Amino acid sequence: LTALLDPEARAIVEPILAKYGAPGMCNPADCDPRTSGTPSQEQIDADDRTVGQRTHDALIAIGRSVLSSGELGQHNGLPVTVIVTTTLQDLEAARGSGVTGGGSLLPMADLIRMASHAHHYLAVFDKHTNEALYLGRTKRLASVGQRIMLHARDRGCTKPGCTVPGYGAQVHHTNGWAKNGQTNIDEVVFACGG
Numbered sequence: 371l372t373a374l375l376d377p378e379a380r381a382i383v384e385p386i387l388a389k390y391g392a393p394g395m396c397n398p399a400d401c402d403p404r405t406s407g408t409p410s411q412e413q414i415d416a417d418d419r420t421v422g423q424r425t426h427d428a429l430i431a432i433g434r435s436v437l438s439s440g441e442l443g444q445h446n447g448l449p450v451t452v453i454v455t456t457t458l459q460d461l462e463a464a465r466g467s468g469v470t471g472g473g474s475l476l477p478m479a480d481l482i483r484m485a486s487h488a489h490h491y492l493a494v495f496d497k498h499t500n501e502a503l504y505l506g507r508t509k510r511l512a513s514v515g516q517r518i519m520l521h522a523r524d525r526g527c528t529k530p531g532c533t534v535p536g537y538g539a540q541v542h543h544t545n546g547w548a549k550n551g552q553t554n555i556d557e558v559v560f561a562c563g564g
Contacts, residue, residue, distance in 0.1 A: 371429075386428075386432065387425055387428055390405070390428035390431055390432055391421070391424040391425045391427075391428035392409070392424070393409070393414045393417045393419075393424070394409025394410070394413035394414035394416075394417050395409055395424070395428065395431075396424070396427045396428050396430070396431040397409075397413065397416075397417050397419065397424075397427065398427060399416075399417075400413060400416075403427075403431070405431050405435065437450065437451055437452065445537065446517070446537070446539070446540050446541075447511065447512065447514070447517050447540075447541065448514060448517050448518070452470065452471070452484065453470065453471035453518065453521050453536070453537075454468040454469065454470050454471075454476055454481055454484070455468060455469050455521060455522040455525070456468035456469070456478070456481060460478060461478070461481075461482075463478075464478050464479065464482065465478055466478050467481075468481040469525060470535075471521045471535065471536040471537045472535045472536070472537045472538075473525065473526055473533075473535035473536070506552050506553065506554060508553070509553050510547050510553060511541075511553070512541040512553060512558055516541070516553070516555055516558060517541060519555055520536065520539075520541060520555075520558065520559070520560050521536040521560075523555075524536065524539070524559055524560040525560075526538070526539055526560055526562075527539045527560055527561050527562040527564075528559040528560055528561060529561060529562065529564070532562060532564065534562035534564065536560060538562055539560035539561060539562050540560070540561060540562070540563060541558050541559070541560065541561075542558065542559055542560075542561040543557060543558055544557050544558065544559055545557060
């Protein structure tokens with residue numbers, strides 16, 4: 371992550387990173403990382419991370435806090451949260467990578483560690499091609515389950531050559547709703563609108 375911050379943004383970010391990035395705060399090496407209050411002197415003394423590492427860990431802690439708060443509401447019909455897809459084979463073997471709704475590769479060790487936090491969606495697939503989640507004409511808008519399946523299947527906009535990831539795409543009917551389109555998983559796709 372590289373960013374150019376204007377003075378206002380920097381003024382807002384500085385105290386947050388000063389708190390969360392202080393020695394002893396948000397240290398993943400601690401059994402119970404401190405994310406609020408003041409770290410103990412023992413936590414401060416044991417913290418051998420660089421300023422850059424502490425800032426990195428602070429950003430993760432801040433992100434987790436914001437995501438788990440529920441205050442972000444929804445984005446494109448899903449709660450704002452981390453969505454990762456993988457195969458059952460890779461998960462069981464603890465190898466390979468999952469793919470986030472933003473198109474990032476997430477190493478399996480990180481995915482397994484993150485799965486301990488309950489505020490994420492993880493779609494795991496065995497080797498099969500079963501179609502599910504058929505709503506026909508009963509609903510125009512895709513369900514949460516269908517949207518999660520589209521993250522796994524389409525991973526982003528399905529327009530040829532488009533690279534917009536799932537987080538930036540919306541659900542569209544392959545045969546328009548006004549033309550008797552069905553809200554079935556095999557008749558909806560991700561598209562960015564571009």
